[in-house]
Amino acid sequence: MHCASEFALNFMKAPKRRSQCPISSSLEVWGDKWSLLIVRDLMFNKRFTYGDFLKSEEKISTNILAARLLMLEKNDLIEKLEHPDSKAKVLYQLTQKGIDLIPVIVEINLWAEKYFQLTEEKKFLIKEIKLNKEKFISNSINSLLKD
Amino acid sequence: MHCASEFALNFMKAPKRRSQCPISSSLEVWGDKWSLLIVRDLMFNKRFTYGDFLKSEEKISTNILAARLLMLEKNDLIEKLEHPDSKAKVLYQLTQKGIDLIPVIVEINLWAEKYFQLTEEKKFLIKEIKLNKEKFISNSINSLLKD
DNA sequence: GTATTTTACTTGCAAAATGCAAGTGTAAAT
DNA sequence: ATTTACACTTGCATTTTGCAAGTAAAATAC
Numbered sequence: 269m270h271c272a273s274e275f276a277l278n279f280m281k282a283p284k285r286r287s288q289c290p291i292s293s294s295l296e297v298w299g300d301k302w303s304l305l306i307v308r309d310l311m312f313n314k315r316f317t318y319g320d321f322l323k324s325e326e327k328i329s330t331n332i333l334a335a336r337l338l339m340l341e342k343n344d345l346i347e348k349l350e351h352p353d354s355k356a357k358v359l360y361q362l363t364q365k366g367i368d369l370i371p372v373i374v375e376i377n378l379w380a381e382k383y384f385q386l387t388e389e390k391k392f393l394i395k396e397i398k399l400n401k402e403k404f405i406s407n408s409i410n411s412l413l414k415d
Numbered sequence: 416m417h418c419a420s421e422f423a424l425n426f427m428k429a430p431k432r433r434s435q436c437p438i439s440s441s442l443e444v445w446g447d448k449w450s451l452l453i454v455r456d457l458m459f460n461k462r463f464t465y466g467d468f469l470k471s472e473e474k475i476s477t478n479i480l481a482a483r484l485l486m487l488e489k490n491d492l493i494e495k496l497e498h499p500d501s502k503a504k505v506l507y508q509l510t511q512k513g514i515d516l517i518p519v520i521v522e523i524n525l526w527a528e529k530y531f532q533l534t535e536e537k538k539f540l541i542k543e544i545k546l547n548k549e550k551f552i553s554n555s556i557n558s559l560l561k562d
Numbered sequence: 563g564t565a566t567t568t569t570a571c572t573t574g575c576a577a578a579a580t581g582c583a584a585g586t587g588t589a590a591a592t
Numbered sequence: 593a594t595t596t597a598c599a600c601t602t603g604c605a606t607t608t609t610g611c612a613a614g615t616a617a618a619a620t621a622c
Contacts, residue, residue, distance in 0.1 A: 285531075286472070286473040286474070287473050288532065288533050288534045289455070289472065289537060290523060290524045290526075290531060290541070291523055292472075293531045293533075294531075295447075295452070299446065299451070300448070301442050301447070305436075308438045317599085319598060325436065326433040327433070329582065330582095330600070331580085331582090331601075331602085333599095333600090337600095354597090354598085355589060355590085356589040356597065357597090357598065358600095368530075371526070372522040372523055372526055375519040376519055377437045379516060380437030380438070380440055380441045382515060383512055386440075465570050466570075477571070478571090478573085478609085479610075480571090481571055484571095502618060503618040504569065504570080504618090505569085505570070
């Protein structure tokens with residue numbers, strides 16, 4: 269990439285961070301009630317399309333979903349691909365940056381297991397995590413890469 | 416506690432969860448742009464009072480801070496104590512449930528380190544984490560308990 | 563003892579984000 | 593050729609946020 273345009277791009281991208289704190293900066297990207305649910309669906313629930321995300325139990329509304337997908341894409345957590353089945357569909361996929369959120373999602377699961385009542389399905393997932401956390405993470409990464 | 420009132424209390428408390436998903440349930444408690452910053456301050460920045468939280472770099476506004484403190488307290492992540500120095504002050508402290516968020520906060524730090532430019536101070540903290548994650552977590556827990 | 567300052571909030575209001583229902587445009591299926 | 597599927601967009605009411613100012617109790621200064 270050309271230097272000037274790269275600079276311009278980086279310059280334009282900068283969305284005036286509140287601080288240079290890792291927690292604060294992270295929250296500015298995915299610190300809302302919906303973004304991590306999309307990430308969760310892409311990570312563990314085999315949901316890859318706009319329609320898939322709408323089917324999730326939490327019932328995100330269509331405009332919020334569109335806004336979040338754009339936000340996550342702009343921040344390089346997800347990318348849009350052609351769907352192999354149809355040109356009418358859009359395939360969303362986690363980028364490396366998105367995949368790297370697996371350890372965060374894993375720890376949230378472990379925390380929540382201690383303090384919330386969960387479905388048997390979720391409890392089973394967390395049982396797998398507790399059996400061997402590192403293995404669970406590397407398996408998850410592999411399952412996302414080899415698609 | 417009496418059975419009927421315990422039931423009533425539990426019943427009243429239940430804030431209609433969107434789903435029984437660990438991620439969704441967690442986000443309903445602390446999935447906003449501010450809550451984890453308060454937790455961070457209590458955890459690592461030696462900030463324990465309302466005034467302390469206001470001093471943080473991200474500049475939370477007073478009404479939002481009050482609302483978040485109430486929310487975190489209602490959800491048992493923090494508790495209010497008498498301040499040893501003065502009756503005018505309130506000492507906020509993480510509960511066990513709040514302390515249990517350390518691994519989540521740690522993983523957010525590690526993720527952010529990979530994708531954001533951080534201050535030297537924060538980079539130092541993350542270097543400590545990477546040196547020995549388990550040790551860092553147990554040290555952090557101990558430092559919060561023995562106060 | 564009185565006045566000022568500190569501390570932890572609350573209140574009012576404008577601006578932004580959210581939630582719901584309906585609509586649009588392109589591609590696929592019938 | 594018509595209907596359905598899919599990925600959005602739009603309009604509008606409600607809720608949440610952000611900013612500025614205010615309040616009340618406790619501590620400090622004089």
